Amino acid sequence: MPSDTTNQTPYYVTTPIYYVNDRPHIGHCYTTLIADVAARAQRLVGRDVFFLTGTDEHAEKVSKTAAENAKTPYEWATINAERFRDAFRFMNFSNDDFVRTTEDRHKDKASAYIEQLLDQGDIELGDYEGWYDPSQEEYLTEIVAKENDYKSPVTGKPLEKRVEQNYFFRLDKYQDWLEQQITSGEISVLPEARKNEVLGRLKQGLMKVPVSRRIKEGDADWGIRMPGDDAHRIYVWIEALCNYLTIVDTDERKKYWDGEVVHLMAKDIIWFHAIIWPAMLHALGKEPPRTVYAHAYWIAEGTKMSKSLGNFIEIDLLRAYAEKYSLDAVRWFLTTQGPLGANDADFAHSRFIEVYNADLANSVGNSMSRVGNMVHKYYNGIIPGTCNGEFGFPNGSSLQTALKALENAGKAVDDPTRTFRFAEFTSNATDNALRALETVDLESMLDSGRSIVRHVDEFISYCAPFTLAKQLDALDDGDHALTSILYSCAEALRIASLLLSPAMPEKMAELWRNWSCSHLADPNNANSGFVAPLAELARWGGEYSIKKGQQIAKGDALFMRADASEPAPEPAPEPERIG
RNA sequence: GGCCCCGUAGCUCAGCGGUUAGAGCGCGCGACUCAUAAUCGUUUGGUCCCCGGUUCGAAUCCGGGCGGGGCUACCA
Numbered sequence: 001m002p003s004d005t006t007n008q009t010p011y012y013v014t015t016p017i018y019y020v021n022d023r024p025h026i027g028h029c030y031t032t033l034i035a036d037v038a039a040r041a042q043r044l045v046g047r048d049v050f051f052l053t054g055t056d057e058h059a060e061k062v063s064k065t066a067a068e069n070a071k072t073p074y075e076w077a078t079i080n081a082e083r084f085r086d087a088f089r090f091m092n093f094s095n096d097d098f099v100r101t102t103e104d105r106h107k108d109k110a111s112a113y114i115e116q117l118l119d120q121g122d123i124e125l126g127d128y129e130g131w132y133d134p135s136q137e138e139y140l141t142e143i144v145a146k147e148n149d150y151k152s153p154v155t156g157k158p159l160e161k162r163v164e165q166n167y168f169f170r171l172d173k174y175q176d177w178l179e180q181q182i183t184s185g186e187i188s189v190l191p192e193a194r195k196n197e198v199l200g201r202l203k204q205g206l207m208k209v210p211v212s213r214r215i216k217e218g219d220a221d222w223g224i225r226m227p228g229d230d231a232h233r234i235y236v237w238i239e240a241l242c243n244y245l246t247i248v249d250t251d252e253r254k255k256y257w258d259g260e261v262v263h264l265m266a267k268d269i270i271w272f273h274a275i276i277w278p279a280m281l282h283a284l285g286k287e288p289p290r291t292v293y294a295h296a297y298w299i300a301e302g303t304k305m306s307k308s309l310g311n312f313i314e315i316d317l318l319r320a321y322a323e324k325y326s327l328d329a330v331r332w333f334l335t336t337q338g339p340l341g342a343n344d345a346d347f348a349h350s351r352f353i354e355v356y357n358a359d360l361a362n363s364v365g366n367s368m369s370r371v372g373n374m375v376h377k378y379y380n381g382i383i384p385g386t387c388n389g390e391f392g393f394p395n396g397s398s399l400q401t402a403l404k405a406l407e408n409a410g411k412a413v414d415d416p417t418r419t420f421r422f423a424e425f426t427s428n429a430t431d432n433a434l435r436a437l438e439t440v441d442l443e444s445m446l447d448s449g450r451s452i453v454r455h456v457d458e459f460i461s462y463c464a465p466f467t468l469a470k471q472l473d474a475l476d477d478g479d480h481a482l483t484s485i486l487y488s489c490a491e492a493l494r495i496a497s498l499l500l501s502p503a504m505p506e507k508m509a510e511l512w513r514n515w516s517c518s519h520l521a522d523p524n525n526a527n528s529g530f531v532a533p534l535a536e537l538a539r540w541g542g543e544y545s546i547k548k549g550q551q552i553a554k555g556d557a558l559f560m561r562a563d564a565s566e567p568a569p570e571p572a573p574e575p576e577r578i579g
Numbered sequence: 580g581g582c583c584c585c586g587u588a589g590c591u592c593a594g595c596g597g598u599u600a601g602a603g604c605g606c607g608c609g610a611c612u613c614a615u616a617a618u619c620g621u622u623u624g625g626u627c628c629c630c631g632g633u634u635c636g637a638a639u640c641c642g643g644g645c646g647g648g649g650c651u652a653c654c655a
Contacts, residue, residue: 019655059655130653139653147580171652193584197650200582210653236655271652296649337591342584344648351590351604358604362617370614377613412610414620447603461619466612561615 006046006533010259013039013049014244016269017056017099020080021065024087025305026298026313026347027266030338034295034442035264036093037335040502041437041445043094046533050256052247053088054099055081056240058233060213063220073222077102087315092327092505094527099247101240107224109246110239113284114211115227117169122283128166128210131159167226168208169238174279175206181278181288189274190293190440193342194267198274209276211238241277245286261289262440267342270294293440296339301348313347316571321352324569328504329356329559335503336443349568356562359450364500365559367453368511370460371489375552378469378482383550387484389422389491389540391463401481402463405471411464420459422488423540426452426495430538433499442503449499456489456496465489490515491546495538507558514555519544 015032022028032053039051057077066076081100088095099106117123131145132138135155139162140148150159179202181187182195189195212232213223224239226232244263248256263273270292278288298313299305305312322330333352336359339345375381391399399420403413433448465485472478494517501508509526512519519537522528530537537544546552 016655021655056655061654128653132653136654141652143580143651166653193649197583201650201652204582204651207652213653235653237653240655267649269655271650276652341592342649343592345591354590354604357615357617361615366615366617368614370618372614374613414610457618458620460613461611464611464613466614469613557615559615561617 006535008047010048010050010255011039011042011262012248012256012259013042013051013262013264015053016265017054017101017240017243018084019059020055020057020077020084021059021061023312024084024315026315026318026334027305028084029087029091029315029318030298030334031264031266031295032088032093032095033091033331033334034338034340034440036091036095037331037442037502038262038264038437038440039094040505041433041442044498044502044530044534044537045434045437046530046535048255048259049096050248050253051093051095052097052099052244053093053095054097054243054247055084055101056236056243057081057100057102058223058236058239060219060222060236063222067220073220074102090315090319090322090327091331092527094505097247099243101236101243106243106246109249110234110242111224111227113242113245113280114224114234114238117280117283118167118227120283122170122173123167123211124170126166126168126208128164128168130162132162133157133159164214166210166214167212167229167232169211169276169280169283171209171276171279172206174282175202177282178202178206178275178279182274187274187278187288188291189270190291191340191342194270194274194294198270201271202275206275209238211235237272238276238280241272241280244277244289245281257287260291261287262291262293263289264293264295264440267294267296291440296342296344298339299344299346302346314571317569320569320571325352325356325562326507326559328507329360332356332360332446332503336446340440340443350564353562353564356559357564360559361557361561363450363453363457364496365557367457368493368497369554369557371456371486371493372514372552372554374465374469375486375490376554378465378486381552381554383487383490383546383548383552385480385483385487385548386541386546387487387491389426389488390420391422391459391484391488392417392419396484397477398481398484399463401475401477402465402468402485405468405475405478405481406464408471408474409467411467414462418462420455420488422455422492425455426492426538426540430495430499430534434534446500446503449496452492452496452499456492459485460489487546490552491540494546495540498534498538510555511558514553515546516551516553517544517546 013035015035018028039049042049062077063073066073130139133140133152135152135157145159182189189198212226213235214232223233226234265273274292281288300311300313318330333355337345337355403416406413429448429452433445436445463485465482468482497508497511505526513523519530520528521531
């Protein structure tokens with residue numbers, strides 16, 4: 001998509017709603033972070049964005065742990081939902097809403113959807129027969145049961161064959177439709193590896209899926225009752241999926257479901273999102289999601305995270321990293337080094353430092369710092385003039401003058417015939433970023449921003465404005481040349497900063513304050529929204545460009561270089577918490 | 580058991596039939612000094628997991644193997 005047009009389709013991005021009994025860890029933060037970066041990027045583009053996350057609260061175990069902690073299920077869920085809210089606030093996520101499945105706005109609509117499916121015959125009563133593991137209180141599939149010799153994989157006790165009456169969703173009716181939708185890409189299942197997995201499994205055939213649970217003696221009143229049958233409640237998973245629709249199923253928000261719907265999640269729950277949910281939507285007469293994107297997992301210092309090892313990277317460790325290296329650095333590391341593809345990614349301290357120094361301190365931060373410093377040093381921080389960003393062409397002389405200065409100083413000039421076109425370069429980078437964004441390729445989107453930074457660094461080394469600055473009196477055109485060079489560096493970095501801002505909103509807002517750039521509705525609030533779409537903000541020499549006379553303050557280093565020999569941050573000792 | 584993915588430079592990965600296989604990072608060297616001992620240039624570095632096959636030609640397609648990982652529907 002060329003940068004001079006703005007996609008007007010509303011953009012709706014979701015994360016799974018998180019199981020309230022979990023403690024917020026890197027996995028929850030990562031999925032929500034990529035949703036946040038995508039949402040911020042789309043808002044920057046100028047689209048109408050709705051970004052939803054929240055908590056899934058009607059699980060049976062929630063009422064159990066609540067009882068163990070002498071709380072009602074709702075009180076317990078509230079305490080834990082707050083932990084997610086805290087974690088997400090800390091991560092500076094820009095979600096437009098936070099759904100709790102215990103809210104009426106969700107329950108009422110979810111219940112209505114199920115009722116509709118019942119009325120239509122898409123949900124019907126039937127018998128569920130399976131191998132029950134009494135010790136774990138769960139059913140195992142025939143295959144799993146057989147593999148374990150019909151014994152509990154956990155306790156080794158014999159499994160029981162049980163029959164239970166349940167309501168079933170006729171998923172089997174939608175096999176052909178699903179296959180067509182996914183194969184054709186109408187529902188885009190990403191990454192490709194996951195799409196193959198889903199299609200492969202689809203070929204094995206679909207069964208009816210149980211969508212209710214019989215309410216047992218002594219059960220807490222928790223969850224949503226099956227419409228028309230108080231003996232059952234809606235199975236949490238089925239009810240939970242409905243959140244994506246319930247929360248935007250209002251007059252004001254329905255435009256988001258009619259727009260581009262993108263569901264993000266980790267790979268373990270792709271089946272629910274790529275198969276069961278689209279089939280339910282189709283049965284309800286709603287459009288399926290446009291994109292179902294399942295990322296892989298984080299591992300910790302080369303080791304898989306597990307409950308038994310207790311090595312989850314929890315929010316407190318991320319807080320410790322943010323404390324030391326800044327939150328935006330953490331966001332950058334997670335976004336660019338994360339498991340967005342099919343392979344798992346490693347959260348390793350040495351890697352964090354490497355990436356922090358290479359990408360942020362030495363590249364983005366340093367480049368902005370050196371340019372700011374030169375404007376400060378040579379022009380008292382006031383941009384003396386503008387430039388079209390073209391160097392080395394016949395009608396210009398700035399680069400030639402700069403090279404002359406190098407020659408006068410007895411310095412080597414590598415290739416005197418080089419040319420630079422910053423307007424074109426930054427516009428291409430912007431287009432590349434937009435193209436990457438369409439497939440949620442955030443790493444490559446952000447790299448487009450960084451490519452501008454690299455280009456600026458290369459340009460500075462090539463034309464050496466600092467050498468030129470020492471000969472302003474000796475060269476006729478010296479001042480004009482220096483002005484052109486510094487302006488172009490600053491303007492290019494300004495455009496780079498826009499492309500980097502979805503991952504690092506606070507740091508880029510800081511740069512804009514230092515450089516007096518008015519991109520934000522409120523310069524002091526990085527979350528206040530952009531004053532224009534990217535196509536206008538990023539136009540070289542356009543309305544929002546750096547102007548003659550604009551103040552460029554040196555400011556503090558955005559990312560101070562990290563010392564690799566220092567020990568890795570550790571989570572602060574945790575204050576007493578329930579759970 | 581079934582199905583799927585991955586295995587390419589020290590690390591992370593791109594390339595998926597066609598000139599001497601690439602990028603970023605790291606390492607070494609040179610240059611530079613505006614900048615956060617940053618930057619720029621450049622070198623080094625690879626039986627493209629193994630064995631067979633198809634082809635004028637394979638990292639790329641096919642078959643088989645080895646190694647790593649995933650999914651297999653009621654924990655969420």
